[in-house]
Structure formats: C-alpha cells, structure tokens
Amino acid sequence: MSATTGPVAINTFREAVRDRVLYNLIFFALLMMGAAILVGEISIGIERLVIIDLGLTAISIFGLVMSVFLGVGLVSKEIEKRTLYTLLAKPIERWQFLLGKYAGLLITLAVNTAAMTLGLAAALFYVGRPFVRSDASILIAIYFILLEFALITALALFFSCFTSPMLSTLFTIGVFVAGVFAADIRNFGALAKNPALKGIATLVYYLVPNFQNFNAIAAAGHGDHIPASLVGQNTMYAVLYVAVLVLASSAIFSRRNLK
Amino acid sequence: MSASAIEISELTKDYRLGFWHNRVRRSLDHLTLKIEDGEIFGFLGPNGAGKTTTLKLLMGLIFPTSGTARICGRPIDDVKVHAEIGYLPEQPYFYDYLTARELLDYYARFANYNSAERRERVNRFLELVGLASAANVQLRKFSKGMLQRVGIAQAILHDPKVVFLDEPMSGLDPIGRREVRDIIHNLKIQGRTVFFSTHILSDAEMLCDRVGVLVEGKLQGVGAPSEMVSMQVNAMEILFELREGLALPATLAAAKSIGGRNHVEVPEEKLYATLDELRKCGARILSVSPVRPTLEDYFLKLAGKKPSAPVPMEAVSR
Numbered sequence: 001m002s003a004t005t006g007p008v009a010i011n012t013f014r015e016a017v018r019d020r021v022l023y024n025l026i027f028f029a030l031l032m033m034g035a036a037i038l039v040g041e042i043s044i045g046i047e048r049l050v051i052i053d054l055g056l057t058a059i060s061i062f063g064l065v066m067s068v069f070l071g072v073g074l075v076s077k078e079i080e081k082r083t084l085y086t087l088l089a090k091p092i093e094r095w096q097f098l099l100g101k102y103a104g105l106l107i108t109l110a111v112n113t114a115a116m117t118l119g120l121a122a123a124l125f126y127v128g129r130p131f132v133r134s135d136a137s138i139l140i141a142i143y144f145i146l147l148e149f150a151l152i153t154a155l156a157l158f159f160s161c162f163t164s165p166m167l168s169t170l171f172t173i174g175v176f177v178a179g180v181f182a183a184d185i186r187n188f189g190a191l192a193k194n195p196a197l198k199g200i201a202t203l204v205y206y207l208v209p210n211f212q213n214f215n216a217i218a219a220a221g222h223g224d225h226i227p228a229s230l231v232g233q234n235t236m237y238a239v240l241y242v243a244v245l246v247l248a249s250s251a252i253f254s255r256r257n258l259k
Numbered sequence: 260m261s262a263s264a265i266e267i268s269e270l271t272k273d274y275r276l277g278f279w280h281n282r283v284r285r286s287l288d289h290l291t292l293k294i295e296d297g298e299i300f301g302f303l304g305p306n307g308a309g310k311t312t313t314l315k316l317l318m319g320l321i322f323p324t325s326g327t328a329r330i331c332g333r334p335i336d337d338v339k340v341h342a343e344i345g346y347l348p349e350q351p352y353f354y355d356y357l358t359a360r361e362l363l364d365y366y367a368r369f370a371n372y373n374s375a376e377r378r379e380r381v382n383r384f385l386e387l388v389g390l391a392s393a394a395n396v397q398l399r400k401f402s403k404g405m406l407q408r409v410g411i412a413q414a415i416l417h418d419p420k421v422v423f424l425d426e427p428m429s430g431l432d433p434i435g436r437r438e439v440r441d442i443i444h445n446l447k448i449q450g451r452t453v454f455f456s457t458h459i460l461s462d463a464e465m466l467c468d469r470v471g472v473l474v475e476g477k478l479q480g481v482g483a484p485s486e487m488v489s490m491q492v493n494a495m496e497i498l499f500e501l502r503e504g505l506a507l508p509a510t511l512a513a514a515k516s517i518g519g520r521n522h523v524e525v526p527e528e529k530l531y532a533t534l535d536e537l538r539k540c541g542a543r544i545l546s547v548s549p550v551r552p553t554l555e556d557y558f559l560k561l562a563g564k565k566p567s568a569p570v571p572m573e574a575v576s577r
C-alpha cells in the first residue's frame with residue numbers, strides 16, 4: 001500500500017471500530033450459541049450441516065449488509081460532512097483516497113468475517129465433531145463470501161461516486177439480486193421471443209456478477225470437494241471486476257466538483 | 260527568478276443550478292491576482308462574494324469553468340502543490356470519532372515525518388493553538404471554536420510555504436482571535452505566504468500587507484489597507500457623562516443620551532476643541548474612538564448602492 005493510501009485505509013477501519021460496527025459480532029455469537037445448544041439437543045446426525053449452513057449464511061448476510069451500507073457511505077459521508085476538504089488539501093490524489101477507503105472497508109469486513117469464522121468453529125466444536133480434512137471446503141466457502149463482499153463494496157463505491165447514498169443503496173441491492181438470479185436471467189433471455197428483451201437479458205447477464213458461482217455454502221455443509229479451478233476462476237473474476245469498478249469510480253470521482 | 264507564491268489568471272467559476280442544471284450562476288468572474296512570496300493577503304468581500312469559491316478552486320476541490328492558477332510555480336491540478344500548502348476550510352469539520360491528537364497525527368502522515376517527529380510536532384501545534392489540555396478528547400465533544408483551532412493546527416502542522424485560511428477568526432472568542440492573529444503574524448516572520456478570507460476589516464487592517472476586495476465574483480480593487488477608502492477615519496465618537504445638574508453647552512446640542520451616557524460624533528479636526536469644551540463643563544470622558552464606514556458600506560458603495568450612516572467598527576466585528 002502506498003504512503004497515502006495506507007493511512008486512509010487504517011483510518012477507515014478505525015472509524016468502523018469506533019462507530020461500533022463490530023458489535024454485530026455479538027449477535028452472531030448469540031446466534032451460533034443458540035443454534036449449537038438447540039442442535040445439540042436434537043442430535044440426529046445433522047448437527048454439522050445445520051451449523052455450517054446457518055453459520056455461513058449468517059456470515060454472508062451480516063457482511064453483505066455491511067458492504068452495502070458502509071460501502072455507499074465511504075465517499076458520500078466524507079463529502080457530506082466535509083471531512084474530505086482538509087484531507088484532499090494534503091498531497092493525496094483522489095484515486096488514492098478512494099482506494100484507501102475501499103481497502104479500509106475490506107479490512108473491516110475481513111476482520112469481522114475472521115471473528116465470525118472463529119465463532120463458527122467454536123459452535124462446531126461444541127456440537128462435538130472433530131475437524132476433518134473436508135472442512136477445508138468451509139474455508140473456501142468463506143473465501144468466496146469475502147470475494148462477494150469485495151464485489152458488492154466496489155459496486156456500492158462506484159454508484160456512490162455519482163448518485164445519492166439512497167439511490168446507490170438501491171442500485172447496489174438491485175445488482176446483487178440480479179446477480180443471484182443471473183442464471184435465470186440468462187435462461188429467460190434464451191427463451192424470450194422479443195429480440196429487444198433477449199438483448200437486454202443477455203446484457204444484464206454479462207454485466208452483473210454471477211453470485212451463484214460464489215455460493216459454496218451447500219457444498220461446504222455436505223463436505224463436498226470444491227475444485228481448484230473454481231477458486232481460480234472466481235478469484236480472477238472478482239479481481240478483474242473490482243479493478244474495473246475502482247478505475248471507473250476513480251475516473252468519475254476525480255472530475256467531480258465537491259459541494 | 261522564483262515564481263510568485265500564488266498566481267491566479269482569469270479564474271472563473273459558474274455553478275449550474277436548477278433541476279436540469281440549465282441555469283448558470285457566475286460565482287467568480289475572471290479573477291486575476293498575484294501574491295508574492297512572504298506576503299499576507301486579506302481577501303475581503305460580503306457574504307456570497309465568491310471567497311470560499313476561490314479557495315476551493317485553488318485547493319482543487321472544485322474545478323474552474325475557465326482560467327488557471329499556479330501555486331509556488333506549479334499548476335493547481337498537480338497534487339505535488341499540496342505538499343507546500345496548508346488549508347483551513349470554512350466551518351471546518353473533522354472525523355469526530357478521533358481525538359485532536361489522533362487527527363493531527365493522521366494528517367501528519369501525509370508529510371514525510373517519522374513517528375517521533377510526528378509526535379513532537381503534534382504536541383507542539385496542539386500547544387500552539389491552545390488545545391494541549393483537550394488533546395485526548397474526541398472531536399465530537401469539541402465546541403465550534405475548538406474545532407476552528409484544530410483546523411488551524413492541521414493547516415500549518417507541516418510547515419507549508421503557502422497557507423490558505425477561509426475565515427480563520429470565525430467562531431473564536433476575543434482571546435482566540437488574538438492568538439490566531441499572532442499565529443498569522445509568526446507565519447509572516449517565518450517568511451511564509453498567507454492568503455486568508457475575512458469579513459472583518461480590523462483583522463485585515465492589522466495583519467495584511469495587501470487586501471483585495473471581491474464583490475459578486477468580481478475583484479474590485481487590490482492595495483495596502485491604508486490605501487483603502489473604507490479604512491479612512493471620517494469621524495470621532497466621544498462617549499461622556501455629565502455631572503448632575505450641569506447642562507450641555509450649545510455647541511454639543513447634537514449629543515445623544517443613551518442610558519445616562521452621552522455620545523457625540525465630531526469630525527476629526529474638531530476633536531480637541533470639543534474635548535476642551537467638555538472639560539470646561541466638567542464632563543467625564545469615557546472613551547474616544549474612530550468611526551469608520553463599515554465594510555458593508557464600502558461594499559454597497561462599490562456595488563453602486565447608497566451607503567447607510569456610518570456606525571462604529573465594533574458593531575461589525577462580531
């Protein structure tokens with residue numbers, strides 16, 4: 001990280017911590033504890049499946065909410081509160097600021113997710129199951145979830161560079177939902193008779209990230225092997241998609257007149 | 260030959276207004292101005308004149324419709340310029356989850372200091388702006404004047420060559436204003452260039468080598484404070500009390516009585532004669548102060564409107 005991007009990222013993380021964003025971990029811990037105790041009572045051989053499914057879903061929902069809502073505020077809050085005025089008068093380029101804010105939120109999400117992963121491990125330990133080799137798929141599923149956060153945060157950042165936080169939130173959620181149903185949109189496009197509709201469906205399919213590719217929760221629950229090729233493919237896709245979005249955000253933000 | 264500290268050439272800013280951005284308001288109109296190294300320059304103008312707009316343009320926060328500017332010889336869109344400058348925005352606001360010390364330390368990271376230098380500097384400047392005792396308080400608990408002080412500290416923390424201050428005295432108590440005047444004065448002694456905006460004539464008069472007056476986006480004039488019409492005294496005001504039972508001499512019939520005290524305005528050349536008369540009738544002199552047209556009157560005059568009756572300076576130096 002460059003000499004200017006680093007401090008911005010660290011400060012963004014510090015803001016999240018001081019604004020008590022990490023308090024969501026308490027809810028997660030309570031959820032995991034409750035689930036573990038409950039499942040322990042029933043104990044009919046599906047503890048592992050239930051705990052993993054629930055844990056990973058919760059990790060992903062908590063993180064997605066953070067990605068969207070903190071993501072759209074990364075830049076807009078600094079503009080609204082005018083904290084950006086003094087910062088941009090320092091020797092820092094606007095893209096460096098943007099990158100720092102983005103990295104700062106990713107650090108926050110990563111720390112948050114790491115803590116939740118420990119919680120999940122504790123819950124699994126509680127239901128009395130030794131860790132096995134196939135549990136690696138849980139870690140891969142979590143890695144995919146993190147890639148998802150990176151994508152969503154980049155989308156939120158991108159929209160917030162040219163629209164209000166309100167609209168940015170709507171657009172980001174819109175793209176996420178479209179991304180979850182990407183496969184259905186493609187199928188719809190294939191079946192549609194109207195050429196315009198076909199075109200739009202195909203375009204949307206190619207524009208939005210296919211979030212189903214990043215969902216390995218079921219595989220992790222069943223202890224299925226996740227192929228290395230999928231890991232490579234998802235990583236490449238996320239890195240490229242994020243790079244394009246951050247570049248576009250920088251280009252837009254660098255030309256923007258700050259109110 | 261070294262370049263001027265600030266060179267502004269034909270700088271113009273139009274704001275687009277209305278839902279469709281189809282109406283245009285010109286906030287700055289072909290501003291051309293040169294400020295030399297080591298100069299303290301006061302940028303005066305009524306509300307909405309375009310002072311803040313000018314500073315934001317120079318800081319690269321907004322972009323000009325046309326025109327250019329250079330600071331220390333570099334075009335303002337070169338971010339390297341920012342290593343040489345400090346900026347205090349109007350009504351500054353900072354990350355309120357940080358303490359004053361953390362905030363200054365954060366900003367110091369954008370200059371190349373090691374951690375020991377940063378610590379020393381942060382402490383020194385906290386001291387300078389009178390915030391040493393509030394150094395570890397979160398900024399959300401700071402008063403307006405305290406925020407202003409933090410703002411001044413961050414603007415000069417890295418020993419910038421050129422310092423831009425947008426209304427540095429606003430929100431400060433009399434002691435604070437005095438302190439800021441001293442700070443600006445010290446910057447001059449260190450050979451730095453200071454460009455600050457203000458409404459307050461007396462501040463400009465006390466500090467500036469030159470002032471420029473902006474009205475409705477147009478520069479009306481630049482010169483030493485003493486050259487400005489509005490700085491000339493056009494009357495003296497005397498405040499006095501009469502002993503009980505004594506009457507005013509006929510020559511002082513114009514005196515007005517407010518709250519048991521009398522005050523009268525006389526032309527400067529009649530000051531001593533009037534004081535003699537007051538002495539003769541046994542009046543007690545409470546104060547003698549110069550009456551000058553206010554900045555507003557000056558602006559109104561420039562804008563071609565009829566000025567109102569002069570009022571004492573203090574009335575505008577809020």
Ligand SMILES: Nc1ncnc2c1ncn2[C@@H]1O[C@H](COP(=O)(O)OP(=O)(O)OP(=O)(O)O)[C@@H](O)[C@H]1O
Nearest residue numbers: 259274275286304305306307308309310311312313
């Ligand atoms: N973001 C903006 N959008 C539209 N118009 C603006 C914007 N910012 C400023 N203006 C207009 O530009 C003009 C100049 O404003 P500016 O803030 O530069 O004045 P100023 O001299 O700093 O005034 P003050 O003494 O009140 O601080 C005003 O007419 C204002 O309405």
Ligand SMILES: [Mg+2]
Nearest residue numbers: 310311312349
């Ligand atoms: Mg202003």
